[in-house]
Amino acid sequence: MISVLLIAAALAAVAVHLGTAGLVLWRYLRPAGEAAGERPFVSIVRPVCGLDRYDAETLASTFALDWPDYEILFCAARAEDAAVPLVRQLIVAHPDRAARLLIGEDRISGNPKLNNVVKGWRESRGGIVAIIDSNVLLPRDYLDQVMARFDRDTGLVTSPPVGIRPDGFGGALECAFLNGMQARWQLAADQLGHGFAQGKNLVWRRDVLDRAGGPAALGRDLAEDVGSTKVVRGQGLKVRLTRRAFAQPIGDRHLRAVWDRQLRWSRVRRAGFPALFMGEILIGPWPPVLALLLAGAGGWAVPMLLLWYAAEVALCRVAGWPASARDLVAMIVRDALLAPLWVATFARRGFEWRGNAMGETEETKA
Structure with a gap:
């Protein structure tokens, strides 16, 4: 027996x-998704902290989105941050985009990322606000894919990162964790109606997070991923994932750093x-x-x-x-x-x- x-x-x-x-x-064999109806004004908040190998490419991708009207708010805690010169160069190189760099830190929580992005949240003008980590590479149809997942029951659209371009075995190991395990489980759970937030991409209905008290509400948990999931579900709404996950170039990784x-x-x-x-x-x-x-x-x-x-x-x-x-x-x-x-x-x-x-x-x- x-x-x-x-x-x-x-x-x-x-x-x-x-x-x-x-x-x-099944998700990947279907179209990625396209926004239906109106294309609303969107605010994109990208926190920066230090300068990584692919930041010039990933941050520049923010300016190339196929969307009629959006603003970009880069957030740095300190003016001497290594990423600040790059951000300034990108803003100058794309005068056709409404982009600003905000510097300063508001101690709203024990989470330094939230302390950095809160000024971007306050300055943003969109009813949809996307908070996107600096190392995420955005495809041209990023906002189409995101907005295709919003409906009346959705408070937040998110996406796990998938690793691309690994260098060395450490990079391959990082991708193995991100892709075939974590992204697989998160995307499958969303397919069954149980989406969980992922801090790399948090695209909010502004009213949902404002009702909870703004970004400070996400600092009640150990990470903003968990706090975001609880805030959305606490209002009887859904966290939904984009049909396809967005890429993060990995490069080289030390095995200890992966662990x-x-x-x-x-x-x-x-x-x-x-x-x-x-x-x-x-x-x-x-x-x-x-x-x-x-x-x-x-x-x-x-x-x-x-x-x-x-x-x-x-x-x-x-x-x-x-x-x-x-x-x-x-x-x-x-x-x-x-x-x-x-x-x-x-x-x-x-x-x-x-x-x-x-x-x-x-x-x-x-």
């Missing part, structure tokens, strides 16, 4: 994996959605492999693994995500790290981000 249950559990895990991959494949970043996000998930986080120990192919071995059906382990990774590679190829032999090895290494990451998450609460200690508020702990 126990063997039957173990085999059933393994088959269920495989079915969930194939099902989530299938749901995302630290994934550990940080893991602690955010644990603090924000503890019940869901507890189930993460079962994600990946190794729990069902162990179940098969314990059930005496170890001969099925290799075919199961082949099917498991074939589904992920197929998804990545259709979606246009990295899917080379190196990327396959990165997927296997990623899955080997899932259990150690889950365990390490319990070592302590909070994390350090850009030199800032990010701890939980009393409300988060509750």
